[in-house]
Every structure is written in structure tokens, then in C-alpha cells.
Amino acid sequence: MNLADIQKIAEQEVDFERAYKYRINVCCSSGCVPLGAFKVLKAFEEAVKEFGVEKECKVAKTGCVGTCSVGPAVVIEPGDYLYQNVTPEKVREVVRDHIVLGLPVKGMLYGNPAFFKKQHRLVLRNAGKIDPTRIQDYIAMGGYSAIVKCLATMTPQGVIYEVATSKLRGRGGAGFPTGQKWGLVARAHGKPKYIVANLDEGDPGVFANRTLAEADPHAILEGMLIAAYAIGAEKGYLYIRSEYPLAIQTLQRAIAQAKSLSLLGDNVLETGFKFDVELRFGAGAFVAGEETAILASVEGCRAMPRPRPPYPANSGLWGKPTLIQNVETLANIPIIIQNGGAWFSKIGTPRCTGTKCFSLTGKTNNPGLIEVPMGITLREVVFDIGGGVPEGRKFKAVLVGGPSGGCLPDALLDLPIDYDSLTRVGAIMGSGGIVVLDDHSCMVDTAKFFTEFCVDESCGRCTPCRAGLARIKEVFAGITEGNARMEDITTLEKASVYIRDASLCGLGQTAPNPVLTTLRYFRDEYVEHIRDKTCRAGKCFKKEEKGVEQ
Amino acid sequence: MSKDDSRRVILEKVMRDHGYQESALLEILHKAQELYGYLDKELLMDISGSLNLPPSHVFGVATFYSFFKLKRPGQHVVTGCMGTACYVKGADEIMQAVEREYNIKRGEATPDGKLSLLVTRCIGACAMAPTIIVDDEVIAKATKEIVLQKIKQVLGGT
Structure with a gap:
């Protein structure tokens, strides 16, 4: 496999997809599985055969579309028709009417377009659209073209410059400028250098990173590859919670596939660049998300933080320079390389560029996973996307930033969501939890x-x-x-x-x-x-x- | 712990694959728990000997992380998610109902060893809160009635 081969796989896959008139995407992520998603998937596979449309209709299992409260969710392309609460019994009707007769079943469609209207899906660009267990699906969507671009046309310094231009800030919570961090590790003395990708989503009530890993694992791996090329690392650890079995399985498969296409290994795409990724499992410690604590945990010790400096950029894993990055940050990297840092910096606000994924839960009409541009107001999230508070109860507060976030009242709903505004009112971005409370909560x-x-x-x-x-x-x-x-x-x-x-x-x-x-x-x-x-x-x-x- | 025990052989292989390295302790504890169901004193001493680590270090790590169980779990396990979303949606009331019905507290097992009641911080299924896991099945949008009935069902099956 070399650089040109990735392009060939993409072309083949696009041709292959073109043969199908319809694509039925059945969400099979942790949200929809307990509600029976696999039975729905099987029912679709049987129904397309029954009606003899299996040649024009591809049934795919995908990651999360975000509307977790109305699962199992199914999206039929073209047209992005989102079916909600699909049961195996209803599948025949959907195939018969929508596919065979061309009449979408109106009564089963998700009736809340406002949920998607104010979202901006960059990190979740492929979530719900591709089969996360097939690397070809990711490549067909332009996946791994960013690492190809880096290896073929960019210097490591050029990559860091592009990331710095994007003004991307770390999504793990603290919001440190990513380009600056990469520069520090790249300049640090000592070899080997390491990358630790943080998927220890320990905040109760938050599932954005889990969903990302289940829906688009290769976006995380490609982000790690690009970071490794930029800072000169040869080894990466992906630290994930053991409470996320499906995400672990998806990532394990993704790593094996990337290795088989020589996207990971001793000679990445025959360029001489070397990088490998190993999974490490957390074991239920919230503090392990802290950057020095995660290092202790990867080293096999109790996840206890230590004073900084020295910062991990100079002295991290086993005393070597280490880049620690949240997986959401990493998933932003491929699109920054593809489209340029200047393009990215225009999304969001001037000081906080890009988007942020939030788990919207609690007393909201539309719980689920959302991705919104930085600078959107809390009111838009709670009332437009979230559809307000159910059962006619009264909105009381919104909790932003997990267990160490802040409880913000009605009067602050017009606050724009960005690192600095949230800190000013006593909350934090954290890892992206928004919990709505009504007057039932004390x-x-x-x-x-x-x-x-x-x-x-x-x-x-x-x-x-x-x-x-x-x-x-x-x-x-x-x-x-x-x-x-x-x-x-x-x-x-x-x-x-x-x-x-x-x-x-x-x-x-x-x-x-x-x-x-x-x-x-x-x-x-x-x-x-x-x-x-x-x-x-x-x-x-x-x-x-x-x-x-x- | 006999060396003929096939679980012990598998564990030995895992330790060997990791080169008996200190940094693989978490991975080895994960595997040990998967094989044995929990980590008792004898097992932890055995691992500490194999990796040439002081028992204080191995016990320190095993007790630090809440995922590792040091007590034998019941035959059936009910785990309540106590993440924020589940708490806000009333998970605590469901747990109280289970505690009353079986006269046990969180973290305990019934005296006959049939049922354990555990708490987890968050399984990330927050949009379907509250969630309760009975054995391997995740019950989404759980209620007291559904959970108690499910427990009765699994207990009846043994």
C-alpha cells in the first residue's frame, strides 16, 4: 500500500456505492442497541430480500445520528429520511412504502427538524453515515486523505502551522491552543516521543467521545497519525474507559484494519514514517482524565496527578516528551488539514473556533448527542435544539461541564457557549455535558x-x-x-x-x-x-x- | 491457585505477552477479573509475585480503580447507573426499591450469594436515562416495576 493506493480504494468504494439507489443506515451504537437495533438491522436485511430490492438497496450498520431518545433510529438516503422508534415489525412497511413504492412513511419520520437545524457537524461528519467497522467507508468519505496530504506535500512544521492557524483549542476541557501544544512537544528534547489520546470520558452524563469512537473510529486514528507526523512520535496510546465495550471493540477492529492497509506500522504507506497505536483500558477513575494522572495510569500505576512543571510536553510517559490530546480534538485534525486552518478559524467565534460536541440530557424533550458551533447560546441549545422541558414543567437550571461544572439559571441562558464565557460565570466547558433541570430538581x-x-x-x-x-x-x-x-x-x-x-x-x-x-x-x-x-x-x-x- | 488451572495458564500467557512489564499491570488485572470474576487476595499476591512488584503496589492499584471488584459478586448482578442524567431522572428511587425488596445495600450481595447490587458511575447511555443493567442486559428508560420484575425473572431462572 502506498499513497496513491488510498485514492484508488476511495474511487473503487465510491463506484461500488453508486450501484445502490438507496442506502439504509441503521444506528447500531450503544444508544440504540439496548432498544433492539440489531433486530431492526436483521429485519431490514430480510425485508429487502423479500421485496427483491437487495441489489438497489444497501443496508448498513452505522454509528449514532444523535437522536438517542427515539431509537432505534434509521436513516434512508438519499434525502436523509430519519425514521424513529423503528421496530422489527415496522420494517416491512418502511421497505415496501419507501423503497418499493417511493412513498416515505410520514407517521414514522422524526418530526423535529429543529434538532438538526442549529447543529454544525464537523467532528461527527461521518457519524450515522458510514459503517464504522469498514475502513473503506471512511476512505470513501475522504478519510486518510489528510495524512496522505501531510506525508506527500507537507513538512511537520507546516502541519503544526496549519493547526495553529485554525486556532483549535483542546476539547478535553481546559481549552489549551492545540497548535501551541504540538509546537512544544515537537521542540522538546528526548526520544522516543509519545502520544496519549484521551478517551477516559469519566464525567457522568457525558457520552460524546464514546459516540465518536463508535461512529467514526478512523477519524481518531487519522488525527493521531497526523499529530505523530507533526511532533515526531512513533508510538501512541489510546486510553479508553472499560465501561465502553462497544467503543473498545470498534477501535480494536479499526486499528487492525489500519495496520492491514499499512496506515499504521513500521513503514506507513511506504514513506518510511513509523507509527503504531495501542489501546489502554481505564478502570473507573474520574481523575484519570487529568493529564498527569492519565500518564500514571498508562504506566500501570494509580491514576494520581503530580505537580506541573515539568509539563508532559517535556516530561511525560516514562519521562519522555508526550502529547496528550482528547479524541474530539484529534478528530478535528483531518478536516483542518484537508480544508486549511484559515477555513476552520472562520467557524465559531474568533477566540473559540470550530464546534463542540455536547451530550444533551436530563429534563429535555430531545436528549441526544449534538454538535454546535462555538458561540451558540445556551437558550438555543436548551430550547431550540432540545425542544424545551417536557411535561409542561418549568425550566430551572442547566448544568454545564459535568460534575465539576456550574448550575446556570434562566437569566444566563443567553450566554454564548465558549471557554471564556463559561468560566466567567463559574461553569466550565469540561468534556461537554449539558444537563437540563426542571423544578423537580432541588x-x-x-x-x-x-x-x-x-x-x-x-x-x-x-x-x-x-x-x-x-x-x-x-x-x-x-x-x-x-x-x-x-x-x-x-x-x-x-x-x-x-x-x-x-x-x-x-x-x-x-x-x-x-x-x-x-x-x-x-x-x-x-x-x-x-x-x-x-x-x-x-x-x-x-x-x-x-x-x-x- | 494451581498451575493446572486453565484460567491461570491463560493469565500466565497474558503476562508473558506483556513481557511481565510493570506498565501492563492494569491490563493484567482486567484480564484476571475477566477470567475469575473478581480479584481476591490470593490472586493479587500471585500477580504481584509474577510481575515482581510489591504487594502494596498491586493492592494499591486494584483498590484505587472502582472497576476492579475485590469481593465475589453474586450469581446475578444488578448495576445501577448513577451518572448525572440517570440521577436526575430518578435512578436513586429505583435503587432504593431494589434495596428494600432484597434487603441489601449498594455494593453488597444477598447472603445466599444469588444477587449483587452494584453502582456504576456512568455507562454513557444518558439519553435513555435512567438505565439499570441486569446481568448483561441494559434496561433503558427503566422504572421500579420493570427492574423488579426483571430481577425476579433472572432469579427464578436459577
Whole structure:
């Protein structure tokens, strides 16, 4: 296999696809599988045979289209007709009417075009369109043409320049400029150099990286290849949560396929460039997403962060220069190389370019995976894309950034989503979780829930995080059980600021965000709990009732 | 742990494939748990000997990560997802119902060893929250009634 062969595979595959008039894409990602996606896939395969249209109709299993709440989801091309809640029993009707008679079944179509209207799918460009288990599908969509372009026409410095021009910032949460990071590792002394791709999506309520890996694994691998070429790395580790069996399986297959086409290995596409990828499995530790902690974990130790400097760019895995990058960041790279950094920098806002994937969950009408341009407002996400709050309940807050994010009220809904605006109001981009809360949720209970999460996940290395969060947890227990005094609010505030300012790593520094934002925007609920011993959502003070029930 | 035990032979091969390297400890623990179902003291001591690592290091790693189980799980396992989306949608109430019905707490098994109740942080199926996993089956948009019935069904089958 050499550089020209990739182009040949793409052409062959496009010809092969052209032979089909229709393509039926059945979503078989972790969202739709528990709802019966594989049975639906089988039913389609049988139905196209039954009606004798198997030669003009390709049935493919694909990744996620994003509308996870109405699965199993099926998209029929051309025309991108999205069928919702498809069951094996309904498949015959769809094939008969849509394919044979040319009449889409209106009653089963997804009735909410607003969900897609404000999205901008760059990272998820192939999600739901290609079969993630076939490398040819990815190549036919222009996949691996970016690494071919790099190897054939660009110097490593040229690649870094292009990424810097795009102004792409790291999608793992902190938003560090990617081009700058690559430059640091490229210039660092020491060999070998390593890449660690972070797919340890530990934030509860977030599944964007998982969906990406299940839907388009080669986009991640191509991003790693380009990064390796730019910084001079020969070995990459892809660190993934063990809770994601389907994503692991998909990536394992993708790596094997890339090796068989010599896209990975000792002599990539006969150019002499060498790069290999190995999977490493996480084991359920939220803190492992922190960059020095993930290094410890890849080395087989407890995932405990260490002070920086030295930064991983100079001293990472086994003391060697290491580039650590979230997989969403990496999936952006091929399109930046294909279209140019200047093109990319026009998407989003001037300071935060590109798009961001979010898992939209909680009390929303349209939960699912979305990708939106940076700078879109929270209101657009919650009410336009998300379709508002179900069952006529009242919107109360939106949680942005996972368990160490912030709870933002109605008054902040017009805030544009970007790294800087979110930080200003006490939230963080985090790994991209947006959870909508309605008036059933108690803000004190919500902050307590996240504090308990962070207490469990604190690695225990530094005192502010370990002891401070435990103290906050105690105070919350008092407030929600009716044994609190007004001074406890001051204790919460003081302890939170202390933990934020004095902790060693990002986990501790951001862990008090839910407490601080709920105190800032929903203080009256704390006062009601302490002074009146009432919880307007009816979540707290339940201890005695439970006893009676038993 | 007998060297004739086929599981032990497979584990030995995995350690050999990794060159008995310290950095492969997580991979080896994953494999050991997959083979044996959980990591007991004897198994961890065995691994620490094979990799020439102090037991404190191996036990430290095994206890640090919540994915590793140190207690024998029940014959059937119910795992509640306690991610944010599931919590907001009432996963806690479902877990309480299971706790009451079988008189066990999270992280425990029933005295007859038939049923374990575990908690996981997030399985990433948030759009179908709340989700509860009974053995290998993910129950999406779960309710108390569906989960209790499913548990009754799997327990009845043994």
C-alpha cells in the first residue's frame, strides 16, 4: 500500500456505492442497541430480500445520528429520511412504502427538524453515515486523505502551522491552543516521543467521545497519525474507559484494519514514517482524565496527578516528551488539514473556533448527542435544539461541564457557549455535558450529589481536595437533614474557595463549582432549607418518611 | 491457585505477552477479573509475585480503580447507573426499591450469594436515562416495576 493506493480504494468504494439507489443506515451504537437495533438491522436485511430490492438497496450498520431518545433510529438516503422508534415489525412497511413504492412513511419520520437545524457537524461528519467497522467507508468519505496530504506535500512544521492557524483549542476541557501544544512537544528534547489520546470520558452524563469512537473510529486514528507526523512520535496510546465495550471493540477492529492497509506500522504507506497505536483500558477513575494522572495510569500505576512543571510536553510517559490530546480534538485534525486552518478559524467565534460536541440530557424533550458551533447560546441549545422541558414543567437550571461544572439559571441562558464565557460565570466547558433541570430538581440536592461524586473520586493526594470536599459533604448532610445553621453557608463558601485555589489538579480546582454556582444563583433555596427546613422540590428531609414506609 | 488451572495458564500467557512489564499491570488485572470474576487476595499476591512488584503496589492499584471488584459478586448482578442524567431522572428511587425488596445495600450481595447490587458511575447511555443493567442486559428508560420484575425473572431462572 502506498499513497496513491488510498485514492484508488476511495474511487473503487465510491463506484461500488453508486450501484445502490438507496442506502439504509441503521444506528447500531450503544444508544440504540439496548432498544433492539440489531433486530431492526436483521429485519431490514430480510425485508429487502423479500421485496427483491437487495441489489438497489444497501443496508448498513452505522454509528449514532444523535437522536438517542427515539431509537432505534434509521436513516434512508438519499434525502436523509430519519425514521424513529423503528421496530422489527415496522420494517416491512418502511421497505415496501419507501423503497418499493417511493412513498416515505410520514407517521414514522422524526418530526423535529429543529434538532438538526442549529447543529454544525464537523467532528461527527461521518457519524450515522458510514459503517464504522469498514475502513473503506471512511476512505470513501475522504478519510486518510489528510495524512496522505501531510506525508506527500507537507513538512511537520507546516502541519503544526496549519493547526495553529485554525486556532483549535483542546476539547478535553481546559481549552489549551492545540497548535501551541504540538509546537512544544515537537521542540522538546528526548526520544522516543509519545502520544496519549484521551478517551477516559469519566464525567457522568457525558457520552460524546464514546459516540465518536463508535461512529467514526478512523477519524481518531487519522488525527493521531497526523499529530505523530507533526511532533515526531512513533508510538501512541489510546486510553479508553472499560465501561465502553462497544467503543473498545470498534477501535480494536479499526486499528487492525489500519495496520492491514499499512496506515499504521513500521513503514506507513511506504514513506518510511513509523507509527503504531495501542489501546489502554481505564478502570473507573474520574481523575484519570487529568493529564498527569492519565500518564500514571498508562504506566500501570494509580491514576494520581503530580505537580506541573515539568509539563508532559517535556516530561511525560516514562519521562519522555508526550502529547496528550482528547479524541474530539484529534478528530478535528483531518478536516483542518484537508480544508486549511484559515477555513476552520472562520467557524465559531474568533477566540473559540470550530464546534463542540455536547451530550444533551436530563429534563429535555430531545436528549441526544449534538454538535454546535462555538458561540451558540445556551437558550438555543436548551430550547431550540432540545425542544424545551417536557411535561409542561418549568425550566430551572442547566448544568454545564459535568460534575465539576456550574448550575446556570434562566437569566444566563443567553450566554454564548465558549471557554471564556463559561468560566466567567463559574461553569466550565469540561468534556461537554449539558444537563437540563426542571423544578423537580432541588439545587441543594444537586450540589450535594456532585460533591459526593467528587469525594468518591478524589484521589487523596492533596489535602484541600481530600479533606475539604469531605467537610463540604458533611455540611450538605446537615442542610438536607434539617440540622444546619445559617453560618453553614459561610463554611461552604470558605471551604469551596480554599479547595478551588489550593488543590493540586483540575479535579480539586473545579470540584467546588456546583457548590459555588448554586450558592451564587440559587441562594434562596439554601436559606429555605436551613431556616424553614423545606425543600421546594420535595427531595430533601425524607429520612423519617422512609422509616415510616418500611 | 494451581498451575493446572486453565484460567491461570491463560493469565500466565497474558503476562508473558506483556513481557511481565510493570506498565501492563492494569491490563493484567482486567484480564484476571475477566477470567475469575473478581480479584481476591490470593490472586493479587500471585500477580504481584509474577510481575515482581510489591504487594502494596498491586493492592494499591486494584483498590484505587472502582472497576476492579475485590469481593465475589453474586450469581446475578444488578448495576445501577448513577451518572448525572440517570440521577436526575430518578435512578436513586429505583435503587432504593431494589434495596428494600432484597434487603441489601449498594455494593453488597444477598447472603445466599444469588444477587449483587452494584453502582456504576456512568455507562454513557444518558439519553435513555435512567438505565439499570441486569446481568448483561441494559434496561433503558427503566422504572421500579420493570427492574423488579426483571430481577425476579433472572432469579427464578436459577
